[in-house]
Amino acid sequence: MGAVKTKRMPRAVREQQMLDAAVQIFGQRGYIAASMDDIAELAGVSKPLVYLYLNSKDDLFTACIRREAQALFAAVRAGVRRELPADRQLWDGLLAFFTHTAEHPDGWSVLHLQARTHGEAFAAEVTAMRADIVAFVTQLIAEAARSAHRDPDLPEREVAGFAEALVGAAESLADWANATPGVTARQAAATLMNFAWAGLGELMAGRRWSPPGA
Amino acid sequence: MGAVKTKRMPRAVREQQMLDAAVQIFGQRGYIAASMDDIAELAGVSKPLVYLYLNSKDDLFTACIRREAQALFAAVRAGVRRELPADRQLWDGLLAFFTHTAEHPDGWSVLHLQARTHGEAFAAEVTAMRADIVAFVTQLIAEAARSAHRDPDLPEREVAGFAEALVGAAESLADWANATPGVTARQAAATLMNFAWAGLGELMAGRRWSPPGA
Amino acid sequence: MGAVKTKRMPRAVREQQMLDAAVQIFGQRGYIAASMDDIAELAGVSKPLVYLYLNSKDDLFTACIRREAQALFAAVRAGVRRELPADRQLWDGLLAFFTHTAEHPDGWSVLHLQARTHGEAFAAEVTAMRADIVAFVTQLIAEAARSAHRDPDLPEREVAGFAEALVGAAESLADWANATPGVTARQAAATLMNFAWAGLGELMAGRRWSPPGA
Amino acid sequence: MGAVKTKRMPRAVREQQMLDAAVQIFGQRGYIAASMDDIAELAGVSKPLVYLYLNSKDDLFTACIRREAQALFAAVRAGVRRELPADRQLWDGLLAFFTHTAEHPDGWSVLHLQARTHGEAFAAEVTAMRADIVAFVTQLIAEAARSAHRDPDLPEREVAGFAEALVGAAESLADWANATPGVTARQAAATLMNFAWAGLGELMAGRRWSPPGA
DNA sequence: TATGAATGAGTGTTCATTCAT
DNA sequence: CATGAATGAACACTCATTCAT
Secondary structure, three states, rough: OOOOOOOOHHHHHHHHHHHHHHHHHHHHHHHOOOHHHHHHHOOOOHHHHHHHHHOOHHHHHHHHHHHHHHHHHHHHHHOOOOOOHHHHHHHHHHHHHHHHHHHHHHHHHHHHHHHHHHHHHHHHHHHHHHHHHHHHHHHHHHHHHHHHOOOOOHHHHHHHHHHHHHHHHHHHHHHHHHHOOOOOOHHHHHHHHHHHHHHHHHHHHOOOOOOOOO | OOOOOOOOOOOOHHHHHHHHHHHHHHHHHOOOOOHHHHHHHHOOOOHHHHHHHOOOOOHHHHHHHHHHHHHHHHHHHOOOOOOHHHHHHHHHHHHHHHHHHOOHHHHHHHHHHHOOOHHHHHHHHHHHHHHHHHHHHHHHOOOOOOHHOOOOOOHHHHHHHHHHHHHHHHHHHHHHHHOOOOOOHHHHHHHHHHHHHHHHHHHOOOOOOOOOOO | OOOOOOOOOOOHHHHHHHHHHHHHHHHOOOOOOOHHHHHHHHHOOOOHHHHHHHHHHHHHHHHHHHHHHHHHHHHHHHHOOOOOOHHHHHHHHHHHHHHHEEEEHHHHHHHHHHHHHOOOHHHHHHHHHHHHHHHHHHHHHHHHHHHHHOOOOOHHHHHHHHHHHHHHHHHHHHHHHHOOOOOOOHHHHHHHHHHHHHHHHHHHOOOOOOOOOO | OOOOOOOOOHHHHHHHHHHHHHHHHHHHHHOOOOOHHHHHHHOOOOOHHHHHHOOEEEHHHHHHHHHHHHHHHHHHHHOOOOOOOOOHHHHHHHHHHHHHHHOHHHHHHHHHHHHOOOHHHHHHHHHHHHHHHHHHHHHHHHHHHHHHOOOOOOOOOHHHHHHHHHHHHHHHHHHHHHHHHOOHHHHHHHHHHHHHHHHHHHHHHHOOOOOOOO
16 A cells, blocks of 8 residues: 655655655544554655654645645646636536545545644645635636626625635535545536526626515 | 632533533544543543543543534524525524524534544534434425425435535535634625525526536 | 442441452452442442441451451361361361352452452461461371371471461462362362372371482 | 663663563562553663553563563473483472572562463463473373382373362462572472372372261 | 542553654 | 654543542
């Protein structure tokens, strides 16, 4: 299971092996339950070497978070072509998102479960990437509204709430898809698209569901 | 911060104090990082008493989960009157949900973050309650479809995916609302209602967003 | 299993119930592994009452040792009639001994295993009773030698060694008999009698096995 | 008292130091009363190192039992030359036995007191070695009977009882010798030899002491 | 006479981390 | 570049013992 024990590798390669092992163990066991012993063993190196390269358990975890966050955001970006229509961009982004989370369940666990459960410092790392995604979605919505020539001055807070809800639903569905055998990335994306697109249309059209007694 | 140190209380009272403290510490630090020492201290009792009444860290955590799950579900139920129209019921339920999670952030953290991250046994406790909520929402959607005389035979799987997405979005928004100062329970509920209601309408009308190349 | 829970008993009776329970638990689990909780529960009383009557775990254990030691010595004495011939007395004594240890295995365990394993203070209690028995056997041997008119001045140290070996063998056989199903007290006594009596005869006759190179 | 604090020793050496310390503490205080802290301190190392090398208190105790059992049996074997007459072999074996138990009182305590008092698993370790010794003695008796051309078909059960009594007496005398200042290994061996040899002669001659009323 | 409520002190065990080589 | 040897600090859990009633 662990990396084959090879001697004398360049530092960069060794580091990636360590991060691979760390993501796997952190993702499956959680930050605290993961032991440096286990990570070192899975990486095929001695524990002092892990400390030499990655400094501490905290730093190692942070490095994992950063690597996985960048990988996820990069995957989403790479899936989207900005010249296509907004709904197509949203679809492509969702598809890329669900595909990536399905292919890297441990990384997704690190980002969505573990990092948020063990201290503000770690959570902040994820929050940054999440903000990028939310911003991206927000921009998409605004763009879509503009291109539809409807309600060009959507209240910013409302759009933000929408983007937040959309991203939140996506995250939840990613967990659900990973935990439910037989649910593909396409299905998850289609479900969310159906769920969200009509609401977005109403939003852009300026129609609101009004709470009673407001 | 901790409970006022009072001597010689009846067991039932002490137990609630301990659960209060445990929910707070588990919610803020997570299952593993929470130490029984800290919980006992916050509860204003000695550690052996915690063990005498609650048996073990596992049992204590389980007791927390159960208490918080029941409280949350009870709050949602109590907020809904079944004789009102479906959209009103959904609104009332969401409002009760966001109100409760806002008022009990640690309990919400225990349920939504901690319990799902530390072993199947704990997760199952939450899953049970979540299933109740999803079933409740599913029922609401079906009811709404019936009362609207539209597409009375919605495909079950699609409704389930919708309910899942709706509950997932609600959970994510609860985190977001708790983490974002200035966001009220009403606002969170309104955002989600706007986000979801139109999509539900489309669903009931049998209209779907179709993925490209399908 | 434990005593029936009855309220308001005279102190003496309660104390015996406690000692019964204590002997059972000490005998089966050992001094340290035995918990005051378990003893109190088995005795059918609350823990503070045990402390009220018996003071401390140490005192309770000591009381057990004393009671069992006296009971064992009394049983041996009661089995022997001093007017009979020496070999008959020895036989009767051994039979009484093996019968008692077989009927009170927990008491025997307390005396022979537990008391000697947990500190000098406890061991001393047993040593006292053991010395009584060794003295009794020594006296028997001397008496037998006198009545046989042979070697009336047996060296004291040698007789003591003999008595010690005899008692030691008896103790070992008691353990063996208790641990080996199907071995009766009579069989144990007969084995030891055969083993010892001839050696005693040689001793009294002044014949010795002489170590080489002495 | 404890080993001189030396840094950076090879694992094998440290392990022996730990076993030395453990035998001493287990022998003097018993399995449960012995604390890993005390053992580690006496061994001159930190507690985690004890766990790293010996795994657990259970394993450490088992390792002690095994080492001491092997050492004792090896000492007895080494003391006996099989080509000599049976009584000489018995004498040499007893002498080696009492010498070893006198020189390793803690080891003897571990084997004879502690291991038998704290669970079947530990007792079994000792029982195996004891069975070897009993078998050895049984063989000796049979051999002696053969070479004396007397009653070559001794009933097996009786020989076993004899061997049991002999070994039991030896064990008891070892305790006695260790507890009684001034008693040498030679004296203990001579006492037992005198005690047992004549009885063995009677046994081999087919003469029995017969219980009254049988 | 009797007990429910409560704890100080200690147990076995684990883990992130460092040094000497 | 790499590691075997070693530890300080903590954690879950238990137990003999006491107090207030």
